[in-house]
Amino acid sequence: MSTPEYLPLSAAQRSVWYAQQLSPEVPICIAQYIEISGPLDPGLFDELARIAADEIPGLHIRLVEREGIPYQIVREGVEAAIPTVDLSAEPDPKAAAEAWMRADMAAPMDLLGDRLYTLVLLRLAADRHLWYLRAHHICVDGYGGALIAGRTAE
DSSP states (O other): OOOOOOEEOOHHHHHHHHHHHHOTTSOOEEEEEEEEESOOOHHHHHHHHHHHHHTOGGGGEEEEEETTEEEEEEOSSOOOOOOEEEOTTSSSHHHHHHHHHHHHHHSOOOTTSSOSEEEEEEEEETTEEEEEEEEETTTOOHHHHHHHHHHHHO
């Protein structure tokens, strides 16, 4: 096992880092969901989404702090398994999914944790799903979110 390379944060990443330190209870994240209608093979979808996520460099970083200074480590490969949250039994599955996403978006994210993103498939019915992505802005911007969605669609 090789020693990880500690890379400095970019100027934009440092700005987000310090903003998050000033207000740790306020998540600085981007989030999106894509509605998928029709039959869906969760295993195949999981595989496709992992391939797309593997191509987004920001999802490969892990943040560390050394002597009070933040650094990033770029990891090989990303574990991007997409769990399914089944809300199909709820009286209003779409409202339950929206509440679930709002709660997730409001939760602070640990910058020094292992993953700086969440990928979840919310099942509303056998033929209706929402694919949810939330990522800390330090690793992904709106363009990165669009890249993941577009690449998975390809």
